[in-house]
Amino acid sequence: MTTTLLERRFSTLGRHSPLFYDEPIHLVSGEGVWLTDADGRRYLDAYNNVPHVGHAHPRIVEALRAQAATLNIHTRYLDDRVVEYAEALLATFEPELDRVLLTNSGSEANDLALRIARQHTVARGVLVTDFSYHGNTTLLAELTTGLATREPLGEHVRTFAVPDLDAPENAEMSEQAILAAALERVDRALGELVASGHGVAAVLVESLFSTEGLPRVPDGFVAGVAERVRAAGGLVLADEVQAGLGRTGNWFWGYQRHGVLPDLVTLGKPLGNGHPLAGVVTTASLLEEFGSRNEYFNTFGGNPVSAAVGHEVLRVIDEEGLVARCARLGSQAREELGALVRNHERLGPVHGEGLFFGFPVFTDGTRTRPDPGTTKRLVEAVKSHGVLLSKIGPAASVLKIRPPLALEDEHLPVLLGALTDAIAETVDQ
Amino acid sequence: MTTTLLERRFSTLGRHSPLFYDEPIHLVSGEGVWLTDADGRRYLDAYNNVPHVGHAHPRIVEALRAQAATLNIHTRYLDDRVVEYAEALLATFEPELDRVLLTNSGSEANDLALRIARQHTVARGVLVTDFSYHGNTTLLAELTTGLATREPLGEHVRTFAVPDLDAPENAEMSEQAILAAALERVDRALGELVASGHGVAAVLVESLFSTEGLPRVPDGFVAGVAERVRAAGGLVLADEVQAGLGRTGNWFWGYQRHGVLPDLVTLGKPLGNGHPLAGVVTTASLLEEFGSRNEYFNTFGGNPVSAAVGHEVLRVIDEEGLVARCARLGSQAREELGALVRNHERLGPVHGEGLFFGFPVFTDGTRTRPDPGTTKRLVEAVKSHGVLLSKIGPAASVLKIRPPLALEDEHLPVLLGALTDAIAETVDQ
Incomplete structure (x- = not known):
């Protein structure tokens, strides 16, 4: 069904209208920081800044x-x-x-x-x-x-x-x-x-x-x-x-x-x-x-x-006090993420402000050459663990984490857990 | 109240953000082809093409x-x-x-x-x-x-x-x-x-x-x-x-x-x-x-x-069959309007297609010099009879009638009645 939809999209919007992921996600609904695809799979949205106060906010x-x-x-x-x-x-x-x-x-x-x-x-x-x-x-x-x-x-x-x-x-x-x-x-x-x-x-x-x-x-x-x-x-x-x-x-x-x-x-x-x-x-x-x-x-x-x-x-x-919470959660997330990437010589340091942050991925421990390939695999692996994020920078080698400001304390472990697993599967391999 | 709102508008959007009419209309609601202002006055909307199928269509x-x-x-x-x-x-x-x-x-x-x-x-x-x-x-x-x-x-x-x-x-x-x-x-x-x-x-x-x-x-x-x-x-x-x-x-x-x-x-x-x-x-x-x-x-x-x-x-x-109705009502409106302006040597002929039409206003019966002043007065007079329309053309001397396609048969007499009265008050004076 997704393939058919993709073909119909190519036949109307053309082949070059940008799509995320090797296998694009077919979304059907959203609520707060969560998105659901056509197969009923839920994703934590750690990418989208447009639904600022949360998807489908009542x-x-x-x-x-x-x-x-x-x-x-x-x-x-x-x-x-x-x-x-x-x-x-x-x-x-x-x-x-x-x-x-x-x-x-x-x-x-x-x-x-x-x-x-x-x-x-x-x-x-x-x-x-x-x-x-x-x-x-x-x-x-x-x-x-x-x-x-x-x-x-x-x-x-x-x-x-x-x-x-x-x-x-x-x-x-x-x-x-x-x-x-x-x-x-x-x-x-x-x-x-x-x-x-x-x-x-x-x-x-x-x-x-x-x-x-x-x-x-x-x-x-x-x-x-x-x-x-x-x-x-x-x-x-x-x-x-x-x-x-x-x-x-x-x-x-x-x-x-x-x-x-x-x-x-x-x-x-x-x-x-x-x-x-x-x-x-x-x-x-x-x-x-x-x-x-x-x-x-x-x-x-x-x-x-x-x-x-x-x-x-x-x-x-x-x-809802979203700006103060953004400052607090962002600071906490960057600290915890900093502790995580410090264990990986090819990653880091963590950059950003509030709830827009990320870290560069390098080819080796000298941290001189950006590694877009690993970054891409990392983004795909994070998706397979149910979290959406992306990559930025001149070499597309900086992980891009930018959730809606609707993000709450309980979502941080989901984000960091998915990142920990995905790093183990891609960067550490 | 309108004056205060106008001043507040000037202090936020500036003085040059375009406004219609000598005394701008303060609108509060719309339904179909009708608009209502803050004093409860209703206007037939014969101007707006954006609310194509009607204001606030359910x-x-x-x-x-x-x-x-x-x-x-x-x-x-x-x-x-x-x-x-x-x-x-x-x-x-x-x-x-x-x-x-x-x-x-x-x-x-x-x-x-x-x-x-x-x-x-x-x-x-x-x-x-x-x-x-x-x-x-x-x-x-x-x-x-x-x-x-x-x-x-x-x-x-x-x-x-x-x-x-x-x-x-x-x-x-x-x-x-x-x-x-x-x-x-x-x-x-x-x-x-x-x-x-x-x-x-x-x-x-x-x-x-x-x-x-x-x-x-x-x-x-x-x-x-x-x-x-x-x-x-x-x-x-x-x-x-x-x-x-x-x-x-x-x-x-x-x-x-x-x-x-x-x-x-x-x-x-x-x-x-x-x-x-x-x-x-x-x-x-x-x-x-x-x-x-x-x-x-x-x-x-x-x-x-x-x-x-x-x-x-x-x-x-x-x-709702709006295109066919637009053709029929537009044709009827242009015909009736044609009959009306034929009695006025300074007006016409009626131009346009479907539900976008109008006629030029001239200074005299030689129909050589456009008359933006009278056109403006005509637009204001039509408003005073409860109908909204505007003017176009290089000299702003062509009456512009462009109602939503939600216009129905019963609205034509309202439009033509207001125009007849307004022409009598401005062009014939």
């Missing part, structure tokens, strides 16, 4: 139903719900970030934020890290470094490397020297952008550097990048599609961990717990400048159903 | 609820619902158009379709009409001619005028001569694109030319454009965000009215009856080419909730 479903049964319309009429949601959402930001444009996806949000930045700076140039992903529009494809796109890197794009304090090449250097070298590379990229005539519109930073493989960056790195970009006339865009909404535990928004106040913040994935909801948060003056010059309208953006769902997600996060 | 709400309560996840796992929906959607197209990429908005769809076209043709050039709108991403802003964007028209963009058989300047010409002149202008635009070195990637055609003001185009115009673009190496992109899903009554997709088979079809607005759902329909070979070269993924695109909703919209259209 309060989110009811908010969706109640509002859809009442009214769903665009924002060219007045509506309480979008204003109430915007107020609640903006209350989670610093007072300077007091305006929001609601969209339907993180891609729309990043594309729009860059439009705003380019118009404000009258510059086209963009700085991104050398292994990153910010969305699938044409504009964003031209600055994608972290996955395959046919578009070459734009002539207006320059990249910089994100330093990892634990990288082999940094073993002999002090944190200060690593930071200085990394910022020098940023200076060079900025200098090139200016020399090219494109100028500097913005830097895009995803504050966990998750596509990049969760490197442990030196203190002051992101702040140093922001300072240099601003000195060159550019804006700072924090891409919070991955790191936001409490995911990092000790901070509601990921950029706060770096002590930086961005000019533009883009939101996505978890915002509607699966409902297509995203947005750009910025300052009144940047929005005023953009709005006065462009007739920007987004048909579905900010509709009352999306607003009701987004608002209920914020309420559930607050009332 | 079957759509239940499909949304049931699936959200079961599972909402991305397409990197296998799922029945997205495949079933894709099959049902593709069954409404010609057999050559047999693949679909699901997105969250018409903007995402048009941006993606152009990415596909540019990669296939290895050309950047785009042809659009001289007063059109295809979405709000940066790529699409650079080819927007129908509303204000800060981005100048791209150097790779050329425009052509859409001929209107009823335009004053065409009064003395035969249809054949009008067609020949219009296609000569297309040839010129294509020649310029080729000479510029950008080549021809695609033409974007919205088959109702609704932003353009619903001109009555000569038979063979769209086919002639398509033929010329293909001869120049470009693809034909039919933007069905407005004209699709039965809106034109006699055709399920608007391009079918023109006897053209596009290479790429983009879908949006009505597809999810308000739920953010859109997509690109194309051929297996174009999708294979794009998919093999790009790791394209859309987090929310094709999720089972969107698929369940989209599928239920198709079922309701079919089971």
